[in-house]
Structures are given as structure tokens and as C-alpha cells.
Amino acid sequence: MTQQINVSLLPSLTTAENLANSTAVVIDVLRATTTICHALAAGAESVVPCLTVEEALQRSDLREGSLLGGEREGVKIEGFDLGNSPAEYTADVVRGRPVVFTTTNGTKAMLQCKQAEKVFIAAFVNLSAVCRELATAERVEIVCAGTNNEITREDVLLAGAIVDELMVDSADKSRFQLNDQAEIAADSWKNAKENLTSVPLAERLKTSRGGQNVLKIGLESDIEIAATLDRFDFAPMLDTQKWEIRLP
DSSP states (O other), X not given: OOEEEEEESSGGGSOTTTTTTXXXXXXXXXXXXXXXXXXXXXXXSXXXXXSSHHHHHHHHHHSTTOEEEEEETTEEOTTOSXXXXXXXXXXXXXXXXXXXXXXXXXXXXXXXTTTOSEEEEEOGGGHHHHHHHHTTOSEXXXXXXXXXXXXXXXXXXXXXXXXXXXXXXXXXXXXXEEOHHHHHHHHHHHXXXXXXXXXXXXXXXXXXXXXXXXXXXXXXXXHHHXXXXXXXXXXXXXXXXXXXXXXX
16 A cells, blocks of 8 residues: 655645545644643543634633633633643543644644545654554645744644654555655754754753743743654544544
């Protein structure tokens, strides 16, 4: 089987039509996809991604017992229950409750995937689980959220890690077809992977644009959490019909 792997380093570099019928992957390492994984691991019933604050408020009104979570420019939205820090989404807070969630960048990337056949939520914390789900997909479309319409290093690194992981165990590298953005991401990850002992992943994320934004709001610990590899063995899926994210 030939496997096509495309990366879009920003949502604006692809279209919903381009992603139609593919197996899509959404990445927003700092911090939306990391936080979603933590919320579901802590027992949240589901996560409902919303593009705007107004949409989140409306959806929350329709879901009994829901929590409002999210941020704008990194900071918790006024009147919301939770921000976008994975450490906030503990079992005693979210267990058994839906989380209606809106962020500056991540939920835009999810919306771009509305015509995909399957949509997985990826972070470093569930890298291997996501790759396991992608192993048999004929066409993989990886969409990076970026930050304020600019490419961010942390998302590029994770996209590259996914590409690398999918290819590493294959004896026949010729069966993979990568677009240039996938090649760029894979090269970036391979360089980082070779030097993780001297420069740990968390330190690399701290120097990225997204990392610098997180440091400015005093949440360095969120970067450490986001840089933890394979903390969870699941790949959350976005149901594009119900428009909610759940564990498989």
C-alpha cells in the first residue's frame, strides 16, 4: 500500500475540500491538543470545540452540566470555568462532564478538517497512539494550528515526529509520498531527535514562538507537560457529525 502523508504547517495552507475523505490529524502542542488529551484522560465526557466565545456560550447553554474552557491570547476567557492549561483539567473538576472549548488557534485547525473521514487529536503526550491509528491510512493530512497565522516550531516538530514514526519501521520507504511541508517537518524532527540528550524537547519548545507566549503568561510548567512523550495511550477522535471529541 502506498501511503500519502501531507503536512499543512498552517490551516490556511490547505482547505476543507483538500482534506475531504482523508484521515486528518490536528496539532496544537501549546496548548489546545495537549489540554484536550489531559481533559479526556481525567474523565471528561467529551470536548466540544468552538470557533468563537459566543458559540461556546451558546453550546454550553444546550449541554447540562458542561464546563466552559478556553483562552484568548493565552489567558482564560472572562466568565469561563477553565483556561487552556492542561494542569487545570483534573479528574475532580472534569470527570463525567462535557467541556465546551474555544482557543485562539487550535479550534480553527479543527474546523478546517470538517470534511475529513476521520480526525485525530495529536500531541507529544499521545504521539505513539496517534501513529498507531494512522499506520493503515492511505492518505494522512496533518494540520498544524500555528500561532496567530504564523508557523510555530512546536507544531512543526510534532508533525515531523508523526511522519518519522510512520516511516521508521517500514523497510520500503518508497511506498510513502510526502509533500514538501512533510519533508520539512520530518527533517526538523530528525535534527531535534538526534540531540534530545543535549537539548531536551521542553527546552526546544520554550524557544519557539508558542513557547515564548506561554512563558510570558507565567505557565512554564505547561511546556514541561506538553513536552512529555507518550503519557497517554489513546488517540481522541473528533466526530465531525456530532462535533465533539471523545476517546475511541
